[in-house]
Amino acid sequence: MSQTETSPIRVEKIAHIVLFVKDPELSAQWYSDILNMKIVARAADGPYKGGVFLSFGVSDHDIALFPAEEGATTGKEFEHVGLMMAGTSMDDLRRNYAFFAERGVKIAEILDHGVSTGIYFYDPDGHMLEVFCQRVPQETGASQAELTRNQGQADPVDPSQL
Template sequence: MSPIRIERIAHVVLYVRDPEASARWYCEVLNMKITARAGDGPYKGGVFLSFGESDHDVALFKAEEGASKGKEFEHIGFQLASTSMEDLRRNHEFFQQRGVKIAEILDHGVSVGIYFYDPDGHMLEVFCQRVPLAGGASQAELNRNQGQADPTTL
């Protein structure tokens, strides 16, 4: 057994066309706050954002010219603080009002998620956890339902 015990995803770093413009989008759409801007050094021009407590949950760095966008990974999932489906519906309405491009809405049995794109084409997910994480309940359900990913509506 490995001695490494990862607690959670601490942060994600994304390459984007325009870190400042993308930072505004993340602040306006996902209610993040800018915690720092990189000065000189390898991260110059980078913007660091947080959902609240962490020094940064997402960092945005300028991509090289001609780099492919939105294909560096499949998606990043952000768990909502609320477990209310009504709150997830309000998020969906907010995204629609903001013109956010929504890919799909999936019911995973353990959670329901809205999959959408940032301005650089990165797929993101906000989800409502429906089965508690504590005690292994969500792991057991995901195993039982074999990774369910059923399209649904809100």
């Protein structure tokens, strides 16, 4: 199906992400402490036994953490998960960077995408996440136009330049 054809699928947003982790309880505590997530539920039985469901505050769950199979490698199931910050200023991003640094969160890099600037970091199982400050509005189509114009560029940012 080409882009000119109309698909009946209309995804509004990513609703939730499920990650396999070595220790769901330990990881849930990390997500709670570092990303200010609320632990909503723990699966005591059934197919999700041992899973922990977390929310940023509105959804029933935004991230779920399930126990990985014995001996499974974790942290390489995907490239990264982008989390748009509620704040839109670079001051918000600077505060997040300082918060991560204070808590010893392993930072991978900071990138300026033209439309946004993001801090890429790792959870305890090696999954890469990004918190980003959206600088070009998405609602008007301006962010898509800018990303097309700059061909998806991603320039490294020195933390001292935040």
